[in-house]
Amino acid sequence: MxxxxxxxxxxxxxxxxxxxxxxxxxxxxxxxxxxxxxxxxxxxxxxxxxxxxxxxxxxxxxxxxxxxxxEHENTFYSKAYAATNRDDEARFRAASGAMFEAMARAVLRSKGAVAGVVYTKQLKSAEHVLVQDSSELPALCGTKYFQSDIQGIYREIERFIRETDQTVLFCGTPCQVRALKVFAEEKRIIRNLYTADLLCRGVPSPLAWRKYLDYLEEKHHKKICAVKVKDKEKGWDRIGVMITFEDGSRAYERWFESIFERSFIQTNLAIRESCFSCPYKSIHREGDLTIGDFWGFRNSHLLERNMGTSLMMINSWKGEKLFQQIREDIDCQESTVWRVYRGNLPAFGPVFCDRQEREEFWKLLGRGKNLEEAVNTAAPYSKTW
Ligand SMILES: Cc1cc2nc3c(=O)[nH]c(=O)nc-3n(C[C@H](O)[C@H](O)[C@H](O)COP(=O)(O)OP(=O)(O)OC[C@H]3O[C@@H](n4cnc5c(N)ncnc54)[C@H](O)[C@@H]3O)c2cc1C
CATH class of the missing domain: 3.30.70 (Alpha-Beta Plaits)
Structure with a gap:
């Protein structure tokens, strides 16, 4: 039903x-x-x-x-920074400049808990989990580029705050942050909640992700045991998808040439319907902090290591407080909201998709076509981009 x-x-x-x-x-x-x-x-x-x-x-x-x-409303008080985590291993684990890990470690140091996303069901889905120990943090690092299942986290966060009166950091998409904040206000636990929203152009479907894994296994005739999207082994300017197979071998494909990226970023075929009219794509942010990729950031020592540069927007006094707690762990340079906006338009404004192409895409996947066939048939022009 x-x-x-x-x-x-x-x-x-x-x-x-x-x-x-x-x-x-x-x-x-x-x-x-x-x-x-x-x-x-x-x-x-x-x-x-x-x-x-x-x-x-x-x-x-x-x-x-x-x-x-x-009743969605926000304040507009944002400072913007380009930032990178000083720990190279953390940056390697992360999709951007590892701002999530810097914030998470600060909250765990002060006996709080962190809600972030892990892969589940052998990489086939992803969900928000709450961790209290830094040994559990690496599984939360690295972005999972499809919609996470968030249903269990509300009550877990509520329980943790009621039992300990400590802080929880939640990091997720703007709609998830908005929903959790409304829940936390109703339950009167908002005082203990710190939120970081991601810049988000739209969330792809877990089904498209599973089809991508199937496609890779079919292509390589091997079972996958790990995948890292936005892998930086070849550098941030050549980010890729690193696939590890059960026999220990690995394969790499450029992110901007992968079929999953085409279904997600170039064509918007695989993103959720509600993302096309997302009310949270705005410079008025939901999170106490906003993090994302600082696309278009140039001429700075922060780019020297070629391992990803984050943008960080500070949107509230809580955001400012957490930012002060991570200052020692990051390198940062003040920027402007305008520069963030200019480099990241799809995360601030609408994205588009041809309705017929989208219907065709889902129909083809439903009929058992693989992800490559479905994208190439529904949106053949994307091949040439
Ligand atoms: C679907 C999606 C679309 C995005 N679109 C853009 C964009 O258009 N422009 C841009 O600049 N940045 C975008 N981002 C954000 C960016 O890619 C990084 O996630 C962000 O900069 C955090 O990186 P990091 O290096 O700080 O930490 P990472 O270690 O990479 O982040 C890990 C944490 O991010 C959160 N997270 C990871 N996957 C998900 C998920 N599927 N759903 C909810 N939360 C998740 C969790 O809290 C997780 O623990 C998007 C992210 C997602 C998930």
Whole structure:
């Protein structure tokens, strides 16, 4: 039963399937566990559905959804920096300049906990988990470029804060940060919550990601045991996907030539429907801090090691406080929000996709075509980019 099929559920929510970003806050506030996050078979994204037998019609799911989507407002107080972690190993683990790891270590040092994303089910999915020990941190480092499952993290964060009265750092996409903040306000735990939102052009489907892994295994006739997107072994200017197989061998492909990147960045075929009208793509940010890739950053000693440069926007006093705690661990140079914006337009404004191409893409994947065939057939022009 999808959101669209279940009209009784759909109507009071006030948003349609196309606007649902999959934040699962409706599930987190349900007192009777009546909301289930279900995978849409066609596109692999999670959507909520109601178990009518459990629903007590309290309306909490509706109210939180409305607050998340309709009362969205932000302050605009942002300072911008280009920044890199001083620890080369941390930078190598990370997708950009390892700002996440710098912040996470600072929070763990002060006995807090960190919520970030790990791969699960042998790389086939990703979810937010909460860690309290720095030995668990490496699994959270490195960006996973498809939508993470966030449904379990709300209550875990609430429990941790209530039991310890310590700080939690949550890092995720802007819609996830927005949803968690609304939840935390309702539960009166917001004081202990620090948030970092990623610059995000849109999230690809876990199904497209799984199809990419299948495609790679088919191509190389081997089983994959590890994948690193935005691998920096050949340098930041030649970032790639490093694939490790069970027999110990490895393969590398340039990120900007990989079929997954084409389904995601060049064509937007694989991203979630709600991302096309994302209200959080703005210079008004949701997180206390915002992190991303500082594309277009030039002529600076920060680029010397060719290992990725982050942008960091500081959006609140909490963001400023955390930034001060990591100053010793990072090299940074003040910049402007305008420069961040100019180098990263798809993360601040709309991205587009031809509707017919998109439908064709999902149809082809559903009919068993592999990712390369589906992208090349649905959007043949992307091959020449
Ligand atoms: C789908 C997606 C689209 C993005 N688009 C852009 C863009 O257009 N422009 C840009 O500059 N930057 C974009 N980013 C952000 C950027 O690629 C890096 O994730 C960011 O700079 C953090 O890098 P890092 O080196 O600090 O840390 P890393 O170690 O690479 O980050 C790890 C942490 O990031 C968070 N994270 C990782 N994967 C996910 C996920 N799937 N969902 C939610 N949170 C996750 C988790 O907290 C994780 O623990 C995007 C990220 C994602 C996931």
């Amino acid at each position: 999808s959101l669209a099929e279940n009209m009784e559920f759909n109507q009071p929510f006030g948003i349609c399937e196309e606007d649902c970003c999959g934040c699962a806050a409706c599930k987190a506030v349900c007192p009777n566990n009546a909301v289930i996050m279900k995978e849409n078979r066609e596109n692999g994204f999670l959507y909520p559905a109601i178990d009518e037998e459990k629903c007590i019609h309290c309306g909490k799911c509706v109210l939180i959804c409305r607050r998340i989507h309709q």
